[in-house]
Amino acid sequence: MTYKAAHDRYETMPYRRIGRSGLKLPAISLGLWHNFGDDKNFQTQRDILRRAFDLGVTHFDLANNYGPSEGAAETNFGRHFKDDFAAHRDELIISTKAGYLMWPGPYGEWGSRKYMLASLDASLERMGLDYVDIFYSHRPDPETPMEETMGALDTAVRSGRALYAGISSYTPAQTLAAASILKEMGTPLLIHQPSYSMLNRWTENGDPNLFEALDAVGAGSIAFSPLAQGMLTDRYFKGVPADSRAAQEHFLHQHDLTEEKMTRVRALNDIAATREQSLAQMAIAWILREQTKGSPVTSALIGASSVSQLENNVAAINNLAFTEAELTSIDEFAVESDINRWAQK
Template sequence: MTYRADNARYDTMKYRRSGRSGLKLPVVSLGLWQNFGGTRDYPGAMEILGYAFDQGITHFDLANNYGPPAGSSEELFGNVLARDFRPYRDEMIISTKAGYNMWPGPYGEWGSRKYLLASLDQSLKRMGLDYVDIFYSHRFDPDTPLEETMGALAHAVKSGKALYVGISSYPEKETREAHCILKDMGVATTIHQPSYSVLNRWIENDGTIDACGELGIGIIAFSPLAQGVLSGKYSSGNKTGTRGENPNGSLRASHVEPRVLEAVDKLEAIARARGQSMVQLALSWVLRRTEVTSALIGVRTLDQLKDNLGVLDNLELTPEEVLAIDEATREGQMELHPRPQGWLR
């Protein structure tokens, strides 16, 4: 049966402008990082993607290396576009990125013009698109001149292959430099995609979030649930059936050490008092900042998506609740900060 979008899809979702641009994003966006690769069948993917769009999630975030295997998320999303989403393309914001390893040799990762523009062409082919709405430099490359990396982003816009460009996981200093270089090229840095959660506040600690606010760059926060630690599945001493059991997974042992899980226990009590799930409290906290345009979620099941969307019922935090959350998490911070090799993705 051909998909038909719900006529009421824009009735409940809230949208925010990305910095000082004309681009608006839903406060909850859907990322296709780990759960929409080669192991996901089409009906299972369409159940989640179709429901998301029916609820007003217009932004779908991808990258060249998303899968597994790398490239398979874009291929799957391309199939969804061709079979079901094509009539709604102009209602959607589709983003992709390049920066992590994709093919052998010196031109298969990082931030060279050669790699970024070749990768963008490959991504467009996998998704069957003429352009993406947002193209990101996925991580700062310490060995390539930033002028070259930003020049490739500017070229993507001027060639019509991307409408907007952004950066991901760039620290404060490099964020300011990237913005300045792009501005001189006549292109705006529309959006920054850093990791950010109540347990991972590096963009506050190094000033990146303040820089984005000052420069008019929107923020879309990835891993707002701290790699699932704030999913509600974790409590002190309990890792059963979660990614914390997998030594090869994206979740580090340091993410589920006792001091972190003690903070999670305290947050659980605050969430209950607000009539929210842990997931919803975590998203409310990320979205409390005016600099944050959207929280980028990743889900495996439709029930998880519905839980995330429940945040729309209670987005506001009182000053007293913010203070209580700060106190609850004071000793449970993960103290993550982007490094050249990156800590994830």
């Protein structure tokens, strides 16, 4: 059936400016990390993407290695884009990344100029796009000079293969250094994509912390894993389901689900109930709580394995306001829980 986008798709979703740029993102963005590989039903993928756009989700976030297998999410998205979204290209923000292992040999990962630009070209081919809106360095490379990696981002923008440059999982000091290098080249740092949730608060640590560093350079942030890989849902209240991420030991391990942590999660669930939200909705809303200086969270990046899950999570936008009393109560239980799988070793 030919897709016709909902006429009211822009009426309810808030859109937030990214730092001091001219670009806005929807408060909720859709990540294609887990649910758009070759192991997932193609029609379900299509239904999720169509419904997301109908709800005002204009940002689809990918990376070269999303699958399984590597590249599969981009390939599948390219088919969906051609069939359903080509006519809406100017309404969409499409991002991709390079940094993790994609092909064998010494040129298939990290941050060299050769790898970054070769990966971007391959991503564009898989998706059938002339350009992406945002191209990220997916992780800092401890051995490649940052000038080289940032130079690749600058080349991507200047060549027209990307409109903006981003970074992911960089420390505050690395963020300041990357932004300085890019500024000298004339390509400002647009955005940082960190993991961030009520149980993973590393971004708030340091002097400056990551949010303060981003505020200083005028960049925004999009937080991934706002549900702490499913811990901030009711999924594990009665044990570990056989089909769950924890059961598969995939970015969430059963040893993470300690009684102490789950007691705090249940307490957060009780707070959510007083707000007439699910725990997942409150966790997303907390990420998007009122933007103040030093806390530039532009968008919450969610995944979805079904249309109903997508709709339930997007409904977080219906209650983004928190009282000071609520934030104080949440802080009692929303503490660092050592679940950051993307921390630099």
